[in-house]
Amino acid sequence: MRRGGSKSPIVFVAVIVSVSCFFVLILTILRLPDISNGSMTPFKLKKISKHPATSDRIGKFGVMMMEMLPQDLSFTTFVPSEFAFERDLRLRINDSLAGEKANDTYATLTRILSFTVVPWKIPSESISYNEEIICDSLSGFKLHVSKDGDKMLLVNGVRSSRVDLRKGEMVIHVMDGVIMEAEFGQSVRFDDGEGDEGSIYLRTVAAAAARVLCSIAHWSVVTPNHQDSSVIMGWDSIISSEKWELIFSDLGLFGSDTNYWKGYTLLINTWKRYDLLKQSISHYTSCPGLDSIHIVWSEPEPPSDPLVKFLNHAAKSNAKDGRYIELTFDINKEDSLNNRFKEITNPITDAVFSIDDDIIFPCSSVEFAFSVWRSAPDTMVGFVPRIHLINQSKENRYPYIYGGWWAVWWTGTYSMILSKASFFHMKYLRMYTNEMPASLLEYVKRNRNCEDIAMSFLVANATGAPPIWAKGKIFEIGSTGISSLGGHSNKRTECVNRFVSEFGRMTLVPTNVKAVDSRGTWFW
Structure with a gap:
């Protein structure tokens, strides 16, 4: 090991960048308005009658959300209470459903629905005290669900006020706050007029700067000897402007107009x-x-x-x-x-x-x-x-048979x-x-x-x-x-054989390959 050598400049840069990152993050936190999610709201269990209608329990906006879903689906919905809608989203029954605001309200409810609906039943009794389950909503938003000592559910820090309501096959839990992405919550608050353009601009720039600085600090720390690592990993010793543009694009600092983004x-x-x-x-x-x-x-x-x-x-x-x-x-x-x-x-x-x-x-x-x-x-x-199968039976006049999902599942081929x-x-x-x-x-x-x-x-x-x-x-x-209609599979078989005749050959190519995101898979 070499001793007494000159100090590495990359370590000095890493320290400066890390300190800068820390101060930018502190500035961002101090200037950002708090987004209420109901988790800090004092809670008192309200007494309710034994047999009130479900619509009375979940409120008008909750009913509107439920009407967006078919009643025969075994879904679970974490519906905000009427008070939570007003406090967190500024939605009020009297004015949010009138005139031009009705479309805005419907769009907001649809977005909230994507954060709060889970495609299976989660009754409160299925969760033990201090147990936590993690599940994805329809939009892929992570929900952390647990139960407290009063047998009420906690979802991402938001406490329920009523649990296990039923509407058709659906399970409904009424929440004391709105469960949503922080970005969506901020956009709702700013759209409501709270916060000026300066604070919004500062929030955007500070957050972006923090992400860049933290990324640079991370690279600096994990590559303590820049010259050696550049040789090993194939990196250039100087990052070109084009590469920086790609890095910034990946960090979300450039909009959709950049040449590196194509949707x-x-x-x-x-x-x-x-x-x-x-x-x-x-x-x-x-x-x-x-x-x-x-x-x-x-x-x-x-x-x-x-x-x-x-x-x-x-x-x-x-x-x-x-x-x-x-x-x-x-x-x-x-x-x-x-x-x-x-x-x-x-x-x-x-x-x-x-x-x-x-x-x-x-x-x-x-x-x-x-x-x-x-x-x-x-x-x-x-x-x-889906799959096409070669007909092994002499009784069928078609050389190929259309195979549905069960044929794919059984053969592992499509x-x-x-x-x-x-x-x-x-x-x-x-x-x-x-x-x-x-x-x-x-x-x-x-x-x-x-x-x-x-x-x-x-x-x-x-x-x-x-x-x-x-x-x-x-x-x-x-x-x-x-x-779902009768004879559907036979009609599809007829189509496959007709298309073989039209194209002059069987063009379909079978395979056994399936693309899986290994980041969320234990065994692959």
Whole structure:
């Protein structure tokens, strides 16, 4: 070991940066307004009658939240009390539901719903005293649930006032505060007029500076000898301006206009289910990678002005970091399943996230699938796999059989990713519209089925490669569709064989690969 040598300049820089980071963080904490989440509210257990209506117990805003969810779902909801809505979100029954404020209120409630709904039942008796469970809400927000000595639940520090209310299959716990992301809570408070622009600007700059300085300090500490580490790790001794721009972009200091950021377009197909459309748009607009929304509309009447206004408001209010989310309607005079894959003129992204309006994926699952797609942008990446099977029976006249989920589960093999939840390249919309055989398009239109299988054939024909199944959580928020009708599997088998004839060969490529985020997996 060398002794008496000169002091390393990197250690000196690390000390200076760490001290600066500490002071910036202190400044940020001192200047930030406290965001009330109800955890510090004095609590007194209120006496309630034995059989009051559930709507009386959860309040008007709570009822509105519950009406957004189907009653037959085994979900748990941590609903804020009426007092909590007023204290933490400035929502008041008399004025928040009147006139122009009604849309704002509905959008806020939808956002709160994504933070507070868990897709399984959590009755209070299932949690022991001082036990804590951790679960994900619909938006992927982490909820830490425990029970205190009075048998009341604590969720992220917010205490319940009533537990185990029932509405249909749902379990409802009334909370003394609003459970939400800190960023959303701050935006609500600032929108309400509290805090001036100077404090908001200081908060943003200070928080950003703190993140940069802490990151630099971390790098300085973990790489005590810069020259040696640069040789070993392949780093340059001087970080170029382009690399700093990439670092700052990753830290969230640059907006969506930077060349290093490229998101995806949400392609959503809907038909006379406006509540589901509102829920879906309100949810996905909170996902960080979303840049554009394209709604396929094939109804006889155009979308109403209130609906368009609500969706635009949701896109504007839920977008993070001041990003702009483009929202457009593709209004079709003719009702055809082929409308789903019509070419989009002047697209702003290469990636398309095709989704049905009756299923919701947490943003974490969507962003993971998007990252997988970026590693293989010519193929389809999604959450719903299916398979084609070679018919071994001589009794069936078809050489191939369409296999549903159970066939995938049993064999561990798939060859299709359904477009009801998948990423693919924007170019395939152009190819579907302009290069797909006219007889095949007419077949899809006439049978009102199998447009998703046709897209799988198209992509596989272009790439000669299999799709990629990405692991993700799925929540169904609508009623069953055509897949629940009798004879559905037989019709899909007919489609597979018809498409083989149209393409002149079986283009689908089977695979056993599944993409899993190893950060949340114990065994992989």
